[in-house]
Amino acid sequence: xxxxxxxxxxxxxxxxxxxxxxxxxxxxxxxxxxxxxxxxxxxxxxxxxxxxxxxxxxxxxxxxxxxxxxxxxxxxxxxxxxxxxxxxxxxxxxxxxxxxxxxxxxxxxxxxxxxxxxxxxxxxxxxxxxxxxxxxxxxxxxxxxxxxxxxxxxxxxxxxxxxxxxxxxxxxxxxxxxxxxxxxxxxxxxxxxxxxxxxxxxxxxxxxxxxxxxxxxxxxxxxxxxxxxxxxxxxxxxxxxxxxxxxxxxxxxxxxxxxxxxxxxxxxxxxxxxxxxxxxxxxxxxxx
Amino acid sequence: xxxxxxxxxxxxxxxxxxxxxxxxxxxxxxxxxxxxxxxxxxxxxxxxxxxxxxxxxxxxxxxxxxxxxxxxxxxxxxxxxxxxxxxxxxxxxxxxxxxxxxxxxxxxxxxxxxxxxxxxxxxxxxxxxxxxxxxxxxxxxxxxxxxxxxxxxxxxxxxxxxxxxxxxxxxxxxxxxxxxxxxxxxxxxxxxxxxxxxxxxxxxxxxxxxxxxxxxxxxxxxxxxxxxxxxxxxxxxxxxxxxxxxxxxxxxxxxxxxxxxxxxxxxxxxxxxxxxxxxxxxxxxxxxxxxxxxxxxxxxxxxxxxxxxxxxxxxxxxxxxxxxxxxxxxxxxx
Ligand SMILES: Nc1ncnc2c1ncn2[C@@H]1O[C@H](COP(=O)(O)OP(=O)(O)O)[C@@H](O)[C@H]1O
Ligand SMILES: [Mg+2]
Numbered sequence: 156x157x158x159x160x161x162x163x164x165x166x167x168x169x170x171x172x173x174x175x176x177x178x179x180x181x182x183x184x185x186x187x188x189x190x191x192x193x194x195x196x197x198x199x200x201x202x203x204x205x206x207x208x209x210x211x212x213x214x215x216x217x218x219x220x221x222x223x224x225x226x227x228x229x230x231x232x233x234x235x236x237x238x239x240x241x242x243x244x245x246x247x248x249x250x251x252x253x254x255x256x257x258x259x260x261x262x263x264x265x266x267x268x269x270x271x272x273x274x275x276x277x278x279x280x281x282x283x284x285x286x287x288x289x290x291x292x293x294x295x296x297x298x299x300x301x302x303x304x305x306x307x308x309x310x311x312x313x314x315x316x317x318x319x320x321x322x323x324x325x326x327x328x329x330x331x332x333x334x335x336x337x338x339x340x341x342x343x344x345x346x347x348x349x350x351x352x353x354x355x356x357x358x359x360x361x362x363x364x365x366x367x368x369x370x371x372x373x374x375x376x377x378x379x380x381x382x383x384x385x386x387x388x389x390x391x392x393x394x395x396x397x398x399x400x401x402x403x404x405x406x407x408x409x410x411x412x413x414x415x416x417x418x419x420x421x422x423x424x425x426x427x428x429x430x431x432x433x434x435x436x437x438x439x440x441x442x443x
Numbered sequence: 444x445x446x447x448x449x450x451x452x453x454x455x456x457x458x459x460x461x462x463x464x465x466x467x468x469x470x471x472x473x474x475x476x477x478x479x480x481x482x483x484x485x486x487x488x489x490x491x492x493x494x495x496x497x498x499x500x501x502x503x504x505x506x507x508x509x510x511x512x513x514x515x516x517x518x519x520x521x522x523x524x525x526x527x528x529x530x531x532x533x534x535x536x537x538x539x540x541x542x543x544x545x546x547x548x549x550x551x552x553x554x555x556x557x558x559x560x561x562x563x564x565x566x567x568x569x570x571x572x573x574x575x576x577x578x579x580x581x582x583x584x585x586x587x588x589x590x591x592x593x594x595x596x597x598x599x600x601x602x603x604x605x606x607x608x609x610x611x612x613x614x615x616x617x618x619x620x621x622x623x624x625x626x627x628x629x630x631x632x633x634x635x636x637x638x639x640x641x642x643x644x645x646x647x648x649x650x651x652x653x654x655x656x657x658x659x660x661x662x663x664x665x666x667x668x669x670x671x672x673x674x675x676x677x678x679x680x681x682x683x684x685x686x687x688x689x690x691x692x693x694x695x696x697x698x699x700x701x702x703x704x705x706x707x708x709x710x711x712x713x714x715x716x717x718x719x720x721x722x723x724x725x726x727x728x729x730x731x732x733x734x735x736x737x738x739x740x741x742x743x744x745x746x747x748x749x750x751x752x753x754x755x756x757x758x759x760x761x762x763x764x765x766x767x768x769x770x771x772x773x774x775x776x777x
Contacts, residue, residue: 342495343528347542347589348516357541361532 184423191416198410210417219401220418224425227397230314231378231429235371237318242325242370243363249326250333260330267323275387278316279305309393316384321377325370332366333359375433379426398422444506445597445629446471447492452501454487454653461487462653464501469597469631469646474623477633478640478676479650485633488650489599492631494518505596516545521590522599525606527582529574529589536570539588546593560588563622580611587622597629604639616642637677641665649673671773674699680729680744682767685737689714695768695776702729702744704765707751712758716741718751732757 191210194203214220249260266274282289283304291301304312336359344354382399385391391400402422406415447469454462461484469475477485490496492503494515503511510518521542529538536557543553561567564584574582583603590598600619604612620643623630634640640647641661649656649664649672657669661677668674674682682699690698706712707730716735721728728749732741743759751757768776 337526337528339524339526339528340530342515343522343524343589344530344541345495346493346515346520346522347593348545349541350516353545357533358530361530364532 187416187419189416190412191420193413195412195416196410197412206413210413211421214405214414214417214421219396220398222394223396223398223401226310226395227379227399227425229310230317230381230395230397231375233311233314234317234321234378235374237314238321238325238374239367239370241318241322242329243360243367245322245326246329246333247359249330263326264323266320267327269320271320271381271383272387274320275316275384278312278319279388283312305388306393309389309395313381313384313388313395316388317378317381321374324374328366328370329363332363336362372430372433375429376426379422379429398425444471445469445595446506447597447629447631448504449492450502450504452491452503453499454484454491454496455499460653462491465653465655467648467655467658469629472627472629474620474630474632474643474645475648476640476644476646477631477648477650478637479635479656480676481635483650484653485635485650486601487653489522489601489631489633493520493522493599495522519596520599521593521595521597522601523583523586523590523603525602527574527586527606529582529585531574534571534573535566535577535585535588538574538585539570539592542589542593556592557588560592563591563625564588564618579607580615583607583615584618587619591622591626595628597631600630600632602634603632604634605636612639619643638679641677647677649676667775668699668767669775671697671699671769674767674769674775680742683738683741685741687737689737690768693766693768696771697769697773699767699769700761700765702742704762705741705743705759706762707743707745707749708758708760709751709755710758712760714741714760715756715758718753718755718757721751721753730757732759 192205192207194201194206194209196202245263249256249263253259269277280288285291285301285303285306288301288304290304294301302308340358340362341354344358349357380399381397382403385395385397385400386403389395391397391404396404398418399422402415402418405411405418409415447467449465449467451464451466452462453460453464465488477488479485487496491498494510494513494517498511501511502509505518505520530541533541539557539560540553543556557570558567561570564587566581566584566588569577569581569585574585577585583606586603603619604615607615616639619630619632632639632643644661646658647661647664648658651672656676657664657673664673664677668677671684675684678701680702682701683705684697684699686697690696714735714737716732719731719733719740721730726747728745728747730743730745730749730751732743733739735741741759743757770776
């Protein structure tokens with residue numbers, strides 16, 4: 156796009172896409188904002204304009220709000236921790252010359268293609284079921300009391316399911332990053348007297364910093380809006396109610412669109428705060 | 444100390460034998476250059492000495508002690524890689540101190556050594572930069588700095604200058620030679636460039652397909668190449684090889700004459716031909732001579748500016764004591 160002429164054409168060509176994308180994003184956002192300032196409960200036929208920040212005050216003031224924020228953060232942190240650490244470990248493993256490398260790589264990536272609802276159902280019924288689940292059988296095989304995963308440690312169980320889905324993504328990104336590491340750097344470090352652990356800490360980890368940043372940022376965006384996994388397993392009970400799920404309850408179960416919309420806007424603000432916060436900590440890796 | 448000996452060392456990658464059994468002695472304080480065409484196994488040999496590859500057979504001793512199975516860090520050798528292999532996320536200072544930190548040396552001594560090395564290598568102003576902010580020559584110097592602070596028993600260089608431009612290469616060549624003069628530590632230097640080998644080495648090891656073709660000082664190799672391969676590889680431009688009747692007249696299967704050992708004349712000479720391309724370097728002129736009836740082209744070097752043009756007939760006479768004779772097996776005939 157060197158000339159002014161071709162730039163002009165380019166602008167015209169991308170206009171439809173920009174308009175569609177803007178509409179796609181802006182219309183729901185503006186509608187949510189609009190409803191959040193109304194007392195709108197469709198089933199009771201209530202639609203009153205301009206209640207000010209009443210919805211926000213109620214949403215923020217309810218005891219479930221803070222709990223939901225904490226649950227969200229724990230779920231986010233837990234899944235990020237497991238996927239990043241597990242991803243680094245798997246990436247290093249998959250980078251070794253092993254027999255059947257291609258097949259192993261495909262197998263590792265597979266969970267990423269399973270829909271969240273399906274994977275949650277599979278985990279709930281096949282893996283974590285306290286009577287018939289595979290984990291229960293494993294526990295029994297070692298003579299241990301089978302754990303009733305979704306009732307005893309519900310939040311941890313959901314973190315496990317989510318991590319299982321997102322581990323492939325982290326592994327894939329980190330594997331490509333590891334493959335781009337110049338092997339002479341590792342050899343130089345070896346000659347400089349660095350053992351495996353110092354080599355990992357001083358050479359591999361800094362090399363992966365950028366990829367880890369990307370993984371964390373992208374996963375955060377998606378993990379903040381996790382819904383299916385909770386809906387299928389605990390329905391938000393037992394301390395697994397995230398902000399997203401709380402909003403869903405307000406809108407669908409209490410039929411309070413105004414309150415839910417206020418929550419939605421608060422969630423957007425919270426997501427932005429987290430994003431800015433993450434960018435600050437890890438984003439400096441990106442502009443190197 | 445830095446005496447390195449290889450006995451019967453072999454290396455194979457799977458079924459491919461890269462180094463057939465090979466013996467080599469490197470004396471303390473020597474500047475040894477491994478030279479040979481690309482893919483002949485120079486890097487592999489260096490990596491065997493460094494311990495980055497395991498030998499398939501044979502023994503490597505360093506200062507008389509068996510080092511065949513020792514890990515690289517235990518051999519006390521330092522290596523400068525072709526890609527420099529600097530740690531991109533560390534400052535120059537931290538790059539250079541990396542081996543010292545790994546050895547757990549105390550801070551004051553680290554500081555002293557870094558500053559001494561930076562002084563020698565003109566890096567004092569760059570110590571707090573990242574490698575990415577340095578030029579190629581400076582990166583090369585950082586890599587050398589990282590090697591010298593360890594005070595190794597020997598330095599290994601793998602084509603360290605091949606990523607630099609021509610002018611810088613000449614400069615760095617001198618710097619490395621000076622470094623050797625100053626440190627008097629054994630250095631093993633790998634290159635495919637015979638000019639580097641000739642200018643820097645105390646001892647040149649010419650390799651072909653993993654075999655040692657000849658070991659000797661630059662002048663020995665130049666004056667008495669042991670076989671046709673060495674004769675053709677050492678010296679620039681390449682030696683002229685002539686087979687057939689003319690060779691038989693000298694009692695050999697092939698004779699070789701270096702371009703600088705042919706006297707040229709406009710009127711008379713033993714051989715004659717037509718001047719093709721001429722390369723004027725100012726101090727010398729190289730003529731590529733065709734239609735001699737001896738070989739496809741014969742290269743001649745004439746000192747100064749000589750007035751032959753494209754298409755002129757030129758006469759050449761080899762200096763009798765400078766004709767190298769080779770037998771049918773390619774070996775030198777004395
Ligand atoms: N890791 C390896 N696996 C298989 N073959 C290799 C490996 N390293 C080198 N080789 C082969 O060994 C030969 C010598 O390589 P190398 O020592 O790098 O040559 P040079 O440094 O002289 O150019 C080449 O033919 C190369 O293909
Ligand atoms: Mg090489």
